[in-house]
Amino acid sequence: MNYAFHLPASLIIVVVALDASCGDPAWLPHPVRLIGRTITAGDRYLHAYNRSGDLIRGGLLVIAVIAAAGLAAWAVIAMSQMISPYAGALAAILIAWTTLAARGLDDAAREVEHHLWAGDEVRARYSIRALAGRDPETLDACGLIRATIESVAENSSDGIIAPLLFLIVAGPVGAVAYKSVNTLDSMIGYKNTRYLYFGRLAARLDDLVNLVPSRLTAISIGLAAAIVTGRMKRSISTVLTDGGKHESPNAGYPEAAMAGALGVELGGDAFYAGELVRHPRLGRTEVPLDLNALRSARIIMWVASAIALFLTLASRAAIFGL
Numbered sequence: 001m002n003y004a005f006h007l008p009a010s011l012i013i014v015v016v017a018l019d020a021s022c023g024d025p026a027w028l029p030h031p032v033r034l035i036g037r038t039i040t041a042g043d044r045y046l047h048a049y050n051r052s053g054d055l056i057r058g059g060l061l062v063i064a065v066i067a068a069a070g071l072a073a074w075a076v077i078a079m080s081q082m083i084s085p086y087a088g089a090l091a092a093i094l095i096a097w098t099t100l101a102a103r104g105l106d107d108a109a110r111e112v113e114h115h116l117w118a119g120d121e122v123r124a125r126y127s128i129r130a131l132a133g134r135d136p137e138t139l140d141a142c143g144l145i146r147a148t149i150e151s152v153a154e155n156s157s158d159g160i161i162a163p164l165l166f167l168i169v170a171g172p173v174g175a176v177a178y179k180s181v182n183t184l185d186s187m188i189g190y191k192n193t194r195y196l197y198f199g200r201l202a203a204r205l206d207d208l209v210n211l212v213p214s215r216l217t218a219i220s221i222g223l224a225a226a227i228v229t230g231r232m233k234r235s236i237s238t239v240l241t242d243g244g245k246h247e248s249p250n251a252g253y254p255e256a257a258m259a260g261a262l263g264v265e266l267g268g269d270a271f272y273a274g275e276l277v278r279h280p281r282l283g284r285t286e287v288p289l290d291l292n293a294l295r296s297a298r299i300i301m302w303v304a305s306a307i308a309l310f311l312t313l314a315s316r317a318a319i320f321g322l
Contacts, residue, residue, distance in 0.1 A: 001085075002081075002171075003081060003088045003089055003091070003171065003172070004073065004074045004078060004080075004081075004092065004171055004172060004173050005074075005153035005170055005171040005172075005173055005174070006170075006171045007092055007093075007096065007168075007171055007172065008278050009313050009316075010318070011067075011089060011092065011093055011096075012096070012167060012168060012313065013309075014163075015093055015094055015096040015097050015100065015167070016100065016102075016164070016305075016309060018097050018270050019097055019100040019101070019102050019103055020095070020102055020105065020116060021239070021264075023101075023103030023104045023107060024098070024101070024103075024104050028094065028097070028098065028294065029098075029225070030098050031069060031072070031073070031095070031098055031099075031176055031177060032098065032179055032183055032203075035065060035069055035179065035180050035183050035226045036183055036187065038065055038068065038077055039061070039065060039183065039184060039187045039188065040187070042061040042064070042065070043187070043188055043198075044059070045201070046058070046061055046198075046317075047198060049217060051197050052104075052252045054197035054198040055197045055198075055200060055201075057198065058195075058197065058198035058200065058201055058202065059200075059201040061184075061188075061198075062104050062181075062184055062201045062202050062205065062276045063169055065180050065184060066177050066180045066181060066184075067178060068177055069129055069176050069179070069180040070173045070177045070180070073095050073173045074175075074248045075099050076091050076095065077091045077092050077095065077172060077173075078263055080092075083093075089113040090179060091137065092171070092172050093314065095172045095175075095176065096167050096171075096172040096175055097170070098179075099163040099166075099175040099176060099178070099179050100159070100160060100163055100164060100167075101155070101159035101160060102159070102164075102301070102302070102305055104159075105131075105151075105152065105155050105156070105159050105160065105301065106149075106298055106301065106302070107125070108131050108264070109131065109148050109152050109294070109298050110298065111130075112124050112127045112128050112131065112144060112148045113125055113291055113294050113295065114132035114299075116141055116291055116294075117291060118147065118292050121140070121144065124141075124144050125137060125139060125144065126150075128144055128147060128148060131148055131151040131152075131155075132146070132147045132148070132150070132151050133272055134147055134270040134271060134272050135270075135271040135272065135274065136256075138270075138271045141274045142289055145289055145290065145291065145294050146266060146268075146289060147270070148294055149258060149262070149264070149266060149289075149293065149294055149297045150255055150258075150267070150298075151296045152258070152298060152301050153221070153254045153255045153257070153258035153259075153266070153297070154251050154254055154255055155216050156220075156254055156258075156301050156304060157210065157214045157216075157217035157250070157253075157304065158182055158210070158213075158216075158219065159253045160301070160305050161213050161216055161217045161220065161304070161305060162182070162209070162210055162217075162290065163175045163178050163179060163180060163182075163309045164305070164308060164309060164312065165212065165216065165308070165312055166178040166209075166212050168312045168313060169187050169312075169316070173256075178272070179206050179208050181202070182206060182209075182210075184199075184202040184206070185199075185202050185203055185205070185206035187202075188202050188322075189202040189203035189206055191203075200314045201292050205245055205248060207248070207249050209247065209268075210250040211250060213250075214250035214251070214253045214254055215253055216308055216311070216312075217254040217257070217304065217308065218243060218253040218254050218256070218257040219257075219311075220304035220305070220307040220308040220311070221235060221257035221258055221261055221300055222235040222236045222239065222261065224255050224259075224261070224300045224303035224307055225257075225260070225261035225300060226302040227303055228261070228296055228299050228300050228303055229261055229262060229263070229296055229300070231260060231261050231262070231263055232261075234260040234261070234263065234286075235257050235258075235260035235261040236257075236260070237260060238256045238257065238259055238260030238282065238283050239253055239256045239257045239260065240255075242256040242259070242280070242281075242282040242283060243256040243257070243282075245267075245280035245281060245282065245311065246267075246279070246282075247279075251321065252280070252282065255267065255282050255305055256257040256282045256283060258297060258300065259282045259283025260283050261296075261297075261300055262283075262287070262293045262297060262300075263283075263286035263287040264285060264286070264287060264288075264289045264293050265281055265282065265283045265284055265285045265289070266281070266282045266283055267280050267281045267282040267283075269306075
């Protein structure tokens with residue numbers, strides 16, 4: 001068995017359990033950091049500052065980063081597997097572990113929640129920098145709660161369910177390749193002057209690879225709502241009415257699902273780097289947007305992740321018998 005491209009269900013459950021219990025330990029080398037440094041170097045040296053040159057050079061950077069990350073993951077696992085099957089399995093587990101971020105996401109959201117329960121909005125604004133890119137100083141307590149819930153919803157897809165899906169379908173190499181695409185988009189996939197052309201392939205590719213995971217996340221959040229808040233129908237109906245309103249082809253679906261699951265309104269205008277960015281409003285206000293809603297969002301994230309794990313493993317077993 002080639003662990004680089006396929007992990008048995010038992011080992012995937014081990015990976016998920018490690019992430020859920022331990023998060024990202026400081027002692028474990030994180031491939032995303034190396035990927036980020038590579039992107040930064042490419043960003044510095046490859047810009048042509050003209051449309052055609054940036055399209056080509058930005059595209060080459062995307063291809064090179066994804067290929068290098070996937071090749072490195074394969075090489076580590078393959079060489080470990082040459083030593084023994086157990087070493088190969090261990091290497092595959094450790095690499096796959098770095099691609100999931102459930103514990104890290106929950107810890108970051110819980111930190112904001114903790115400071116708000118204590119009435120310390122200053123520390124809450126500082127803590128939310130780990131979750132959201134909007135200007136913290138523009139956010140009051142309600143704004144901090146809204147931003148945190150939106151980040152939990154969106155990152156339930158990008159940080160948990162999407163890499164989990166790629167891990168199940170294509171093994172650790174597939175999960176690392178996905179993280180490469182996601183990191184490229186987060187660093188150069190902007191529509192500003194510098195990255196409009198240089199980061200275009202990164203942005204388009206990220207949109208493509210997240211089409212299925214974002215919708216799977218929305219479904220999983222809706223099913224989780226049946227358990228946590230009893231609002232499954234509202235969650236699904238909000239996805240159907242509001243999921244496509246977002247300018248991103250993917251981000252609106254998990255956010256709309258979470259809005260309906262909680263019975264709150266998410267989205268709306270926000271400031272990023274001093275500029276007002278207008279976002280559509282998702283869902284409608286049925287209950288207060290308060291810390292109880294934030295805590296429910298964190299619980300829904302965990303339940304939705306478990307549901308997605310079950311659905312994807314069951315689908316793989318039904319289709320491929322693996």
